[in-house]
Amino acid sequence: MRRGLSFFNVTALVFGFAFLYLPILLLMIYSFNESRLVTVWGGFSTRWYGELLRNEQLMAAAWVTLRVAFVTAIVATVLGTMAAIALTRYGRFRGRALFTGLVYAPMVMPEVITGLSLLLLFVAIDVGRGYWTIVIAHTTFSMCFVTVVVQSRLVTFDRALEEAALDLGAPPWKVFFTVTLPLIAPAILAGFLLAFTLSMDDLVIASFASGPGATTLPMRIYSQVRLGVTPEINAASTILIALVTVAVIVAALVTKRSVMRAERGG
């Protein structure tokens, strides 16, 4: 068959991507709506962004969310990378089947179960719930995503470089930091960003793991959304989407540059 776009394929692409993007675009457009009625266009205005900045509850929740996401992403990246190395480099160690199961299960486990089980653990060992319990809960499921991202880079990776360094007498830890780490750095960065956004997005697990002191932005948005659509939430959503989009594009550019450099160097 000839490669190329038939009428059917063009239709599939146009409808597919329109379906994915139209709702988000509409949400963003209506965040600039002067009217409080979300569906009636009352003229362009940035009024809701001003209201948003004065909404102390939302601002406090945003701050909690950023702090949780940052610490989560660091811990998850370290643990996830370690797990990826163990899975790709350690062959058939004892308990490997259990370990792979533990890595894959949290990714598909329904969030209500992950959340409930962690809460029951925190109650059983009697720790106060709040900031740190959310970090632990988020690290647990996001580290597995980091593992998958780093692992897919490690399996396609040319081991001759590592072996050469080992043959030349470099100790394994030095080989790791000077040869392996720079080569898998783009995947680690991608894993870090993935963990960060997963943590920022999560509503269900945070609702279980958090206590009275710590309310994250999704929890705050959720409780407002249940009362109805408000232009303020549209504005908050628009800011979040813009931030994530910029971060993803920057990460893509950084990764592309470093891959190109690695290829030119190698």
Next chain:
Amino acid sequence: MALRDRIGRALILGAPFAWLGVFFLLPVGIVLKISLSEQRLAQPPYWPLLDISEGWEGFLAFLADLSLENFLFLWEDDLYVASFLSSLRIAAVATFLLLLIGFPLAYAMTRAPRSWRPMLVAALILPFWTSFLIRVYAWIGILKPEGLLNHWLLSVGLISAPLQIIDTERAVFIGLVYTYLPFMALPLYATLERLDDSLIEAAQDLGASAFKAFWTITVPLAKPGIIAGSLLCFIPIVGEFVVPDLLGGSETLMIGRTLWTEFFGNRDWPLASAVAIVLLVILVVPIVLFREAEARRLEMGR
């Protein structure tokens, strides 16, 4: 191996292993234990409690006090059975719809000029990076009776009265297909991209119609992607909470929501735990299948 390297190796394997053991495996065990307990108006709100200081005797007494009562209650109460069945049905239908929409999309992406494809893949992934909650929320403004869709349909004269879409199962399906589409389309794209075109050319040279070539060659070869995508959607959808809660109204029964209400509304932790255990048992088979499929996919990528 030098001692220091052995220690390093043990640490690299041990740290993530220990973390997942303490914060994933152990909690699931605790859920199992509490699902066998009964609700109490106390802190913590369940009974019996395991007191390690009482030693072996205390442990035996604790075991004797556990009961299967919660599971019997789940089985006898129509609400829970109906919730489980309706979750499975909704997840199956949604997965089928996702396949129906995701396959043409993924297929069309592989037909696009080579230089476009990284852009198209990025465009498919980007919505996944933006908040799940926000993407579901966006549909409320579109689907509600005085929302954008009804507004538009009324103004072009296609309907004369607003359609009731939100708070029905239709809205749940729209929300599920919308939020899970990248999970379906990406694995499909990954397998379809590697497909060898000459096989289809050969079939067509031998006289197969385009449809027959597609059905007998493309679809079977895309099977790993179809399986991965379907499981990646089906498993989390069965336990989905946000979509049915925000779009489904009171008529949509899903088990994730039932568990949430049982826990936060009725504060019946043992019953919520029993619901979680049953859900887990139902999902064990698809989860194991998914793990196998992923392991095979990674082997193939090697």
